[in-house]
Amino acid sequence: MxxxxxxxxxxxxxxxxxxxxxxxxxxxxxxxxxxxxxxxxxxxxxxxxDLGALKAALILGVDNDAERARAAIITALPGQVGTYVLKEAAARAWLADNGASTAMLQPEATARGMTIAALAAEVIANAEAWAQLSGAIEGMRYAAKARIAAAATIGAIVEAAVIDWSVLNAPAA
Structure with missing residues (x-):
């Protein structure tokens, strides 16, 4: 039903x-x-x-929407997310000390016809861009949760759960 x-x-x-x-x-x-x-x-x-049950359901919906927003930007699979973390750590280590292991970077650099330096720079730039976007997603998610918690009517609760995720695609000011 x-x-x-x-x-x-x-x-x-x-x-x-x-x-x-x-x-x-x-x-x-x-x-x-x-x-x-x-x-x-x-x-x-x-x-x-039971407005608490409605709030809980819409908060779960906000969390799911945030995950879909993330997945529209990155490959949000557990193994891939772990790979992003390892690549960033390897890139930062290599940029700090060119003698650091390139085991995480060399196969991709070779496959893409890039130098380790170029790949490391790209990985760091992507990680920093992702940190900005991920922070924006978290801010939007927690703001919606706070609005939902504070809302007192069915309509206000529903309205509080609405998030305009398209602002993530807007050009930076």
């Missing part, structure tokens, strides 16, 4: 709940000035509504 609540966009107050087979909420036509949010069953199981 899928559960939803139709709410007033202006006040955030509940208008009425609904339920149906999974995917049914997408076909509902809320009245003018109303929104609809799919909620866990625990939210509609009692009166007053």
């Amino acid at each position: 899928e559960y939803w609540i139709v709410y007033d966009l202006a006040t955030g107050a509940e208008l009425y709940p609904g339920s149906g087979m999974p995917g049914t909420a997408a076909y509902q036509q809320p009245p003018e000035g109303a929104g609809i949010v799919v909620v866990p069953q625990a939210v509609v199981a009692q009166q007053p509504r």
Whole structure:
């Protein structure tokens, strides 16, 4: 079963709940000035509504959205993330001491027809760019979580969970 609540966009107050087979909420036509949010069953199981369960579900959604934002920028597989960390450490070590091991860098440099120096510089530049983007994602994620926690109505909770991830693709000012 899928559960939803139709709410007033202006006040955030509940208008009425609904339920149906999974995917049914997408076909509902809320009245003018109303929104609809799919909620866990625990939210509609009692009166007053369990807004804590709604907040928890939307916070999980924010975390999942943040992971999708990361995955749009990097190859977000556990082994690949570990490889990025190892490459950055190897690049920084080699730039600090050209006698450091190149075991992590040499195969890629050879495959790409690059010098170790060029690859190390690229790896460090990518790591620094990723640190900026990753920090922005974390800031957006935690700001949304704080807004959700502070929200008091269904509508305000739903609105608090909305994040414009497209700003990550905007050119730097």
